[in-house]
């Protein structure tokens with residue numbers, strides 16, 4: 001294929017306004033409005049019958065596992081429905097009755113569709129048939145499954161080296177699909193397995209593995225009920241993990257206290273009206289946060305250092321603030337940590353983090369007295385240059401209090417995609433592990449590659465530089481989710497072939513390699529019949545519990561295949577019988593897949609049976625307080641530096657965050673109800689004093705401009721919304737702002753893009 005067929009479509013979504021309306025930010029989350037909005041979405045997308053069919057089974061034991069976030073289900077499930085507004089939106093988005101058929105593609109060219117907003121693209125409906133975009137063409141056309149698989153296999157075979165292919169994964173696939181995908185990729189001969197985790201909780205995985213010996217959290221829902229203090233840092237649960245509010249509410253009813261650390265006073269952190277409880281609906285709801293610490297963007301290390309420093313002072317007086325037995329017997333590095341802490345000045349730390357000193361004292365007083373502490377966090381901590389250190393500093397606090405490996409305590413990185421943790425557990429991982437390679441070799445009689453593969457950022461660079469030529473994705477929307485949209489668009493368009501296994505149309509299908517294939521797949525909500533039996537899949541939630549998910553709807557089209565069918569179909573076409581692996585059986589018999597998973601990974605014994613009902617917990621050394629496998633046999637304190645932001649004069653730090661009406665790049669609607677913004681996504685939240693200093697008024701039109709490594713990047717057309725956010729900080733939504741995020745700036749060790757601390761200038765926009 002020649003360069004003449006290289007595509008050159010704009011990767012950036014149209015930068016148009018949609019007609020903003022503003023109101024006061026809300027003071028509580030959920031309640032009646034949430035039910036109303038959820039029902040509206042459900043009825044509009046799915047109609048009444050499908051709404052009842054899906055929602056009555058949603059998150060019930062052996063029902064449909066919610067395809068939204070990874071928050072776990074409680075043991076006793078509410079008869080009023082065990083789901084939230086955003087769970088309903090996720091279901092409605094998948095179970096919609098709208099269809100993207102072959103006719104749709106005949107009518108709309110990729111050039112035309114690229115001029116639509118992400119909202120419009122997503123609302124087109126479910127993909128129904130495999131489609132191919134041939135070199136030089138502007139329209140996709142149908143292709144049969146029988147032709148699609150060999151086409152992909154041929155392209156893979158033509159590569160000079162297996163490392164010229166990259167295989168992305170998003171976190172919505174089942175354990176079965178992810179395991180088969182990882183198996184095929186290894187058997188094919190590469191570890192190039194970038195996944196959405198690289199942009200998400202990778203920093204948590206790295207920090208927790210280094211300090212506690214497991215890259216997952218330790219706290220469970222039962223611990224939430226028993227905790228005396230829960231800190232929620234860098235997370236917006238009211239929008240992104242709404243049922244976490246029920247768990248926080250339970251903690252409070254049992255006498256626990258909540259400390260929230262966030263640059264924004266998110267509605268869900270403040271007050272919760274539990275829609276599953278009558279009292280929640282009629283009364284004014286439960287106040288959630290007891291102490292709010294309005295930290296400046298990326299100054300959590302400064303804040304945590306200040307808190308621990310103050311605790312150390314109190315401990316020096318009384319001797320009972322830190323858990324000295326625990327520190328002595330279970331940890332290492334404490335004295336070095338304290339020595340380093342002594343070098344910091346309290347006044348300077350306070351100034352850096354910018355929190356109110358009275359609230360800070362209250363938090364210190366509370367933490368001094370209590371020992372059962374859980375720390376929860378999400379993207380507010382992970383997506384910074386020092387993302388790994390942010391989490392290590394949280395671990396320092398927990399270790400000093402002995403708050404690990406005991407009831408009511410622990411770490412709680414709150415995962416995003418509903419099965420992102422499971423996908424990682426069953427082998428989506430670009431780093432090699434010798435023991436894992438041996439296990440794969442034992443179970444399947446082949447030698448997996450023994451070199452590390454590329455993660456998301458490095459795959460993009462490899463494609464951009466022509467070192468990678470085939471891109472495949474099991475779910476997700478790689479283009480819009482990745483940093484540096486223009487650069488990533490060029491990278492994808494440099495490829496010979498791009499392949500997406502997807503449920504819905506997205507921008508990655510439009511900005512493609514010379515040839516592009518869309519392979520439409522079944523979603524969670526749908527039946528997956530084989531020989532008259534409905535197959536089920538399994539998933540792992542954010543707290544390490546594995547359980548089943550059973551779809552119950554008729555598939556969106558008769559021409560869909562399940563993810564395991566597709567992955568093994570590609571594998572069978574590639575190996576043409578020259579493989580020790582029985583791809584055909586693996587693609588059809590999920591019990592057999594689960595048997596194989598349990599051969600390769602520990603903790604999955606008797607997998608199919610134990611995953612019924614509430615499911616089973618995977619082993620977790622941190623939960624049981626066993627650090628014997630760590631170097632020195634102990635958990636580690638870490639000394640972390642403060643982040644270094646030398647902003648140029650007048651520049652801001654921008655965090656790119658989610659509105660209440662989106663799931664990552666899937667835009668459910670144009671409202672951000674809790675923050676009081678309606679019918680518009682192109683807004684930038686700015687402190688009113690900053691607005692005054694820079695001469696901006698409410699709804700002034702501006703561009704956001706970043707300048708890294710001598711290159712200017714511009715996100716055009718945003719409306720200034722004065723908001724309660726620390727001075728010097730800004731917030732705007734992703735993915736509109738991804739054009740600003742420089743590909744070469746990512747977290748140390750985890751390589752997670754710096755999506756929450758991008759240095760930008762705000763410039764008056766030229767558009768009238």
Ligand SMILES: Nc1nc2c(c(=O)[nH]1)N[C@H]1C(S)=C(S)[C@@H](COP(=O)(O)OP(=O)(O)OC[C@H]3O[C@@H](n4cnc5c(=O)[nH]c(N)nc54)[C@H](O)[C@@H]3O)O[C@H]1N2
Pocket residue numbers: 068069070086200233234235236237239240241261262263264266295296297298299300378379380381415416417655656657658659660662663664665756
């Ligand atoms: N409805 C819905 N649910 C989702 C998703 C979705 O898009 N929509 N996405 C899913 C996924 S994949 C993920 S990873 C999670 C994401 O869940 P979150 O991490 O809650 O999502 P973000 O909107 O990125 O919000 C980050 C929060 O951190 C705060 N923050 C930003 N920077 C800092 C900082 O430097 N310090 C502190 N302390 N706070 C900071 C922001 O103000 C915001 O409240 O949600 C999952 N659930």
Ligand SMILES: Nc1nc2c(c(=O)[nH]1)N[C@H]1C(S)=C(S)[C@@H](COP(=O)(O)OP(=O)(O)OC[C@H]3O[C@@H](n4cnc5c(=O)[nH]c(N)nc54)[C@H](O)[C@@H]3O)O[C@H]1N2
Pocket residue numbers: 170171172173196197199200201379383416417474475476477478480481482483501502503504505506521522523524563656657658663664665666734735737738741755
């Ligand atoms: N600036 C900025 N960028 C970010 C973030 C941020 O906070 N700021 N957050 C990052 C984070 S935390 C994450 S996790 C990534 C998300 O990155 P991705 O996971 O790549 O993005 P999603 O938007 O979740 O992917 C949505 C697409 O997945 C497909 N899909 C949905 N369900 C299924 C299914 O069941 N099977 C298959 N095969 N396909 C399905 C649909 O086609 C849909 O269009 O984005 C990251 N990017």
Ligand code: SF4
Pocket residue numbers: 059066067068069070071082083084085086087088090240241242243244
């Ligand atoms: S909290 Fe998450 S998993 Fe639970 S219903 Fe809501 S979106 Fe779904």
Ligand SMILES: [Mo]
Pocket residue numbers: 196199200201415416417
């Ligand atoms: Mo995520």
